[in-house]
Amino acid sequence: MSYGLLVAGTTSDAGKSVVTAGICRWLARRGVKVAPFKAQNMSNNSAIAIRADGTGGEIGRAQALQAAACGLEPDVRFNPVLLKPGSDLSSQVVLLGDAVDHITAENFRSLKPRLAETAFATLAELRAEYEVVVCEGAGSPAEINLRDADFVNMGLARQAGLPVVVVGDIDRGGVFASFYGTLALLDAADQALLSGFIVNKFRGSLDLLAPGLRTLEQLTGRPVLGTLPFDLDLWLDAEDSLAYGRVLGRPAAPRGEQWLRVAVVRLPRVSNATDAEALAVEPGVAVRFTAEPAEVAAADLVVLPGSKSTVADLAWLRETGLADAVLAHAAAGRPVLGICGGYQMLARTIRDDVESRAGEVAGLGLLDVDVEFAPRKVLGRPVGTALDTEVRGYEIHHGRISRMGRLSPFVGDDGVSDGPVFGTHWHGAFESDEFRRRFLRLAAGLAGRDGFEPAPDTDFAAVRQATVDRLGDLVEAHLDTDALWQLIEQGPPAGLPAIAPGAASGATP
Incomplete structure (x- = not known):
């Protein structure tokens, strides 16, 4: 028999992804054959799953992390629907790994x-294969304007008979109102599935929190299954770590005499900017996401990351003055790195009749290459050599290099460099430890930071594994795992009370 659970949240970024990963890790440690599932994700941070026939497909990056927590390779079934926003009004639809359409306000309901159907069938398939499937919701289950066509939150739970736990971010404030309001806005049949709450990102004394937890339980008839502490070390693969002006992670002191300052341009439609995480694990490397030309000018290394809308984000670079700052940085002989869409922006020309349909536009001209977009994406997990060492990465892009000048090779078949400017279509290349060290040493020399020295023993894969283990530790230490397992095994408890909005008005703590 297959068991399941849906982890929902009061808001986006409440912590659904990390709680799901932690529960997956806890179950895997118990010897349970467990898999993650998110019916629909909306994110430009994606990972590559390799199918049995060797072809690649896209899933949300969070589901790849959850797969690792289960001890599994990524599988397109773990995230059957992925929406990749290209503008405020349109998203590319990736169905079971392949881009198949675009969703807009006009065709939203017709595509649903x-x-x-794909999401429900895929979950049924996974439940036949695994002992437990831990599902992650999207946004909030109380988005009542979308409930009639919902297949991600309560619609999925109702169809599959899943118990639901709701995660709330107490660090944002208002968590008790969010928990109660989420439950109150659901209809009676949905309320019957909502089986408990999890408080996330708490810092302070639990004694001060306890009265509120007791009152919430009295008002709702549902238990609080635990309170997870705020943990500064949980920043890998987290989309909310990409905030403007924020230094990524907690960089250790440099091994050499100098820091290396890295500015990653926070594009409006940034895609897979998690590439910068591998740089940020290095002692002495301070990685900051920025939209300020002055911070670009002050950096040692500037990174233009991936973009879901290369042409539109390139126009934004010019409008904000960031393009001029990048050009001045390169003209001064200091290093500039472009990854995927960022690489395409460094080109002489970009011809895009696929994403923006803008035709031919001028790039920044820092690399003597021309880019042309093709309807079918390049998807894969290639292996190669750069800077005389092995490099592994993954590719997700429509743009191809259609013409290349006499340039030095860099990463990948079409990656190139010219003096201080480097470009590659490969995401994830800097997770290759020796390549990362050699590139940082090269970049530091170009930036005049001769006192910077990469650490010889930083292991990015071990850092990511430690993150997954830490999530499992937090679940085991701070959640009522007996109650959680009972929900997974037995489903929603019978007789959960239904409440109506405003029912708490006369309550006393």
């Missing part, structure tokens, strides 16, 4: 039945 197909997406829902």
Whole structure:
């Protein structure tokens, strides 16, 4: 028999992804054959799953992390519907790994039945294969404007008979109102599935929190299954770590005499900017996401990351003055790195009749290459050599290099460099430890930071594994795992009370 659970949240970024990963890790440690599932994700941070026939497909990066927590390779079934926003009004639809359409306000409802059918069938397939499937919701289950066509939150739970736990971020404030309001806005049949709450990102004394937890339980008839502490070390693969002006992670002191300052341009449609995480694990490397030309000018290394809308984000670079700052940085002989869409921006020309349909536009001209977009994406997990060492990465892009000048090779078949400017279509290349060290040493020399020295023993894969283990530790230490397992095994408890909005008005703590 297959068991399951849906982890929902009061808001986006409440912690659904990390709680799901932690529960997956806890179950895997118990010897349970467990898999993650998110019916629909909306994110430009994606990972590559390799199918049995050797072809690649896209899933949300969070589901790849959850797969690692289960001890599994990524599988396109773990995230059957992925929406990749290209603008405020349109998203690319990736169905079971392949880009198949675009969703807009006009065709939203007509596409929903197909997406829902795929999601429901895929979950049923996984439940036949695994002992437990831990599902992650999207946004909030109380988005009542979307409930009639929902197949991600309560619609999925109702269809599959899943118990639901709701995660709330107490660090944002208002968590008790969010928990109660989420439950109150659901109809009676949905409320019957909502089985408990999890408080996330708490810092302070639990004694001060306890009265509120007791009152919430009295008002709702549902238990609080635990309170997870705020943990500064949980920043890998977290989309909310990409905030403007924020130094990524907690960089250790340099091994040499100098720091290396890295400015990653926070594009409006940034895609897979998690590439910068591998740089940020190095002692002495301070990585900051920025949209300020002055911070670009002050940096030692400037990174243009991936973009879901290369042409539109390139126009934004010019409008904000960031393009001029990048050009001045390169003209001064200091290093500039472009990854995927960022690489395409460094080109002489970009011809895009696929994403923006803008035709031919001028790039920044820092690399003597021309880019042309093709309808079908390049998807893969290639292996190669750069800077005389092995490099592994993954590719997700429509753009191809259609013409290349006499340039030095860099990473990948079409990656190039010219003096201080480097470009590659490969994401994840800097997770290759020796390549990362050699590139940082090269970049530091170009930036005049001769006192910077990469650490010889930083292991990015071990850092990511430690993150997954830490999530499992937090679940075991701070959640009522007996109650959680009972929900997974037995489903929603019978007789959960239904409440109506405003029912708490006369309550006393």
